[in-house]
Amino acid sequence: MMSDSLWVNLLWSDSKREDLPSFLRSHPLFAGLKEKEISELCRIMHERTYQMGEIVFCEGEMGAGMYLIWEGRVRIYTLSSASEEIELARLGKGDFFGEIALLDDGPRTATAVATEPTRLLGLMKPDLLDFLDRHPNGGIKIILRLSQVLAARLRHTNEELRVARYRPPSLAGA
Amino acid sequence: MQGGGGIKLWLRVAALVVGTLLLAGWLVHLLYIMLAPFLLSLLLSYLLHPAVNRLERAGIRRSLAIFSLFGGLLLIFALFVVALLPGMIRELQLLYTDFPAFLWSLEREILSWQATLAPTYPFLARVDMVARLAAFRQGLREHLLQVLPYLSRTMTPHILFVPLLTFFLLRDGPTFRKALFRLIPNRYFELVFLLQYRLNQQVRNYIRGILLDSFAVGAITALGLHLMNIRYALFLGIAYGLANLIPFFGPVLGTLPGLILAVSQGGKTILPVILVYILAQIVSVTVIVPAVMARMVQLHPLVVIMAVIAGANLFGPLGPLLSVPLTALLKVILWESYQGLKSLKH
Numbered sequence: 001m002m003s004d005s006l007w008v009n010l011l012w013s014d015s016k017r018e019d020l021p022s023f024l025r026s027h028p029l030f031a032g033l034k035e036k037e038i039s040e041l042c043r044i045m046h047e048r049t050y051q052m053g054e055i056v057f058c059e060g061e062m063g064a065g066m067y068l069i070w071e072g073r074v075r076i077y078t079l080s081s082a083s084e085e086i087e088l089a090r091l092g093k094g095d096f097f098g099e100i101a102l103l104d105d106g107p108r109t110a111t112a113v114a115t116e117p118t119r120l121l122g123l124m125k126p127d128l129l130d131f132l133d134r135h136p137n138g139g140i141k142i143i144l145r146l147s148q149v150l151a152a153r154l155r156h157t158n159e160e161l162r163v164a165r166y167r168p169p170s171l172a173g174a
Numbered sequence: 175m176q177g178g179g180g181i182k183l184w185l186r187v188a189a190l191v192v193g194t195l196l197l198a199g200w201l202v203h204l205l206y207i208m209l210a211p212f213l214l215s216l217l218l219s220y221l222l223h224p225a226v227n228r229l230e231r232a233g234i235r236r237s238l239a240i241f242s243l244f245g246g247l248l249l250i251f252a253l254f255v256v257a258l259l260p261g262m263i264r265e266l267q268l269l270y271t272d273f274p275a276f277l278w279s280l281e282r283e284i285l286s287w288q289a290t291l292a293p294t295y296p297f298l299a300r301v302d303m304v305a306r307l308a309a310f311r312q313g314l315r316e317h318l319l320q321v322l323p324y325l326s327r328t329m330t331p332h333i334l335f336v337p338l339l340t341f342f343l344l345r346d347g348p349t350f351r352k353a354l355f356r357l358i359p360n361r362y363f364e365l366v367f368l369l370q371y372r373l374n375q376q377v378r379n380y381i382r383g384i385l386l387d388s389f390a391v392g393a394i395t396a397l398g399l400h401l402m403n404i405r406y407a408l409f410l411g412i413a414y415g416l417a418n419l420i421p422f423f424g425p426v427l428g429t430l431p432g433l434i435l436a437v438s439q440g441g442k443t444i445l446p447v448i449l450v451y452i453l454a455q456i457v458s459v460t461v462i463v464p465a466v467m468a469r470m471v472q473l474h475p476l477v478v479i480m481a482v483i484a485g486a487n488l489f490g491p492l493g494p495l496l497s498v499p500l501t502a503l504l505k506v507i508l509w510e511s512y513q514g515l516k517s518l519k520h
Contacts, residue, residue, distance in 0.1 A: 008386060044348050046355055046363070063513060064364040064371075122363070126371045127348070134230045 029145045037138035046122035063101030063108045065124035069140035072118025078110045187511045211332050215339035220378050240344050260297035281307045326419040365514040380499050387462045388418040391454045420494040
């Protein structure tokens with residue numbers, strides 16, 4: 001399976017290249033970027049192809065960046081203390097994951113696995129920092145959108161925590 | 175169980191490193207003629223990368239930014255040459271006219287030392303110093319005659335290829351890198367990405383640090399010797415700065431031209447010359463090295479000495495310059511690969 005990915009990644013390249021700018025242009029994360037910035041993003045993003053069931057990254061590993069789903073589906077899960085899988089999300093085209101690795105140097109907080117043949121675009125932290133250095137206006141827009149997504153997720157988590165903590169005793173036992 | 179896992183991990187790290195080194199060695203063997211211009215271009219692209227980024231940030235297209243930078247550097251180099259050329263020509267003329275007399279006075283000093291020391295150390299009396307000095311003079315003449323043809327032979331490919339390679343490395347560096355990353359299997363993609371990023375940073379810090387250090391040491395030496403009215407101050411400063419590129423041995427070897435010159439001038443200037451060299455080293459060790467080189471990976475002094483000697487034996491004159499950064503990189507590759515593979519779950 002790994003060797004398949006290797007050859008697919010090596011050989012699959014320019015035939016779909018024209019899709020990439022329009023995909024990025026239409027994505028909310030990159031909305032409002034100039035053409036020059038979009039083509040620079042095309043240059044630095046890594047296109048990767050995954051088979052069904054192939055792991056993108058594992059919880060606890062060192063993370064280098066985030067992934068954007070161009071085609072296919074990805075399942076995100078974490079392991080409980082009893083080593084049971086707790087599904088966190090099922091993601092499809094246009095969704096992105098692993099963005100925490102862009103912001104800190106800690107290990108991956110969950111595992112990501114492709115649930116069907118999937119094409120991902122990897123945006124790595126050093127490349128984003130270089131992009132920010134060269135195109136500060138565009139880079140700040142991306143960081144701002146990422147922060148908005150993270151803020152929304154934090155609100156959602158806080159809400160879940162609030163519900164869990166203040167659940168009435170009668171419901172908690174149910 | 176854990177021990178077995180550790181051994182397996184080390185085997186994987188060793189296989190990865192040996193495989194990479196074999197591939198690199200094979201490429202070096204194939205592209206040997208291009209190696210020096212390529213390394214020089216790589217060095218220049220590391221140095222110019224931040225400046226190109228800065229120009230690009232100001233709204234200039236990357237290709238135009240690189241051309242502008244090349245033009246600016248050429249202008250600065252031309253101004254530098256114009257500013258220093260009269261002094262350099264004067265020193266060269268002085269050296270040309272003084273050289274026979276300088277050699278003669280050096281030989282006279284050596285013979286007088288031999289005469290003084292021979293009663294205490296009888297083996298010195300048995301050395302035919304006159305014949306040895308004549309052979310040295312002959313050897314020196316032959317070497318000097320070979321310098322110009324050697325320089326023109328070795329510099330021609332550099333002058334042709336280095337600007338071209340540097341331009342493409344600066345403009346298309348990310349594209350080349352991305353194409354190489356397509357070869358990496360998905361499971362190791364992030365690990366290899368992080369590894370190359372950290373290596374890149376180490377190399378960049380090292381190159382910038384060592385060049386800044388050598389420039390500062392050379393400038394302090396040239397200025398100090400000039401203020402003390404020592405002849406050929408500019409040449410001695412440049413020689414000391416270049417020698418400083420070699421770790422450990424460089425600063426010692428670099429003092430030899432100045433000391434020989436001081437001896438030939440009667441020995442009165444030995445102390446001021448030594449003081450200037452010491453001052454330059456104090457500034458280097460106390461200010462520049464801690465500020466700039468501290469980020470570079472630390473190697474044990476014994477490892478550095480062994481690496482320099484091995485480098486000189488394996489790669490000739492360039493060996494001592496390259497051996498320490500290469501050893502440091504090997505250490506980073508081993509350590510980061512081990513850490514990265516350890517974090518992989520399966």
